Amino acid sequence: MLGRLNHVAIAVPDLAAATALYRDTLGAKVSAPQSLPEHGVTVVFIDTGNTKIELLEPVGEKSPIASFLEKSPAGGMHHICYEVDDIIAARDRLKAEGARVLGDGEPKIGAHGKPVLFLHPKDFLGTLVELEQAG
Numbered sequence: 001m002l003g004r005l006n007h008v009a010i011a012v013p014d015l016a017a018a019t020a021l022y023r024d025t026l027g028a029k030v031s032a033p034q035s036l037p038e039h040g041v042t043v044v045f046i047d048t049g050n051t052k053i054e055l056l057e058p059v060g061e062k063s064p065i066a067s068f069l070e071k072s073p074a075g076g077m078h079h080i081c082y083e084v085d086d087i088i089a090a091r092d093r094l095k096a097e098g099a100r101v102l103g104d105g106e107p108k109i110g111a112h113g114k115p116v117l118f119l120h121p122k123d124f125l126g127t128l129v130e131l132e133q134a135g
Helices: 015-025 064-071 087-096
Strands: 002-011 034-036 041-047 052-058 076-084 115-119 129-133
Touching: 002 064, 002 129, 015 041, 015 052, 052 064, 064 076, 076 087, 087 115, 087 129
Parallel strands: 002 052, 076 129
Antiparallel strands: 002 076, 034 041, 041 052, 115 129
């Protein structure tokens, strides 16, 4: 079921500063900012060759990233994203095994234009897991 690591997401209080750090200090190739109001974030992707780093900045007070930054004002790792071949089959299998899918359980369209789901961190060793439909 589990495919390749798609990205590691880092919540940041200042997207421009975080982007500059990766681009200027680490010499990374960075994408243009992408606004995702339905997810309450603006994102930038860092291409590392074999995977990506996603920098997340909150948009609005109801953003899940805003509440994350209240607890960790400097930012930090927010979630890890794995690809799956069939997101509905993965969801159904995980739910049958007792895993909790966040939200209403229906995939939403993520930053890459593909369906995504999030799994409760208490079910995955304290880590928020995002599943993204591959291909």
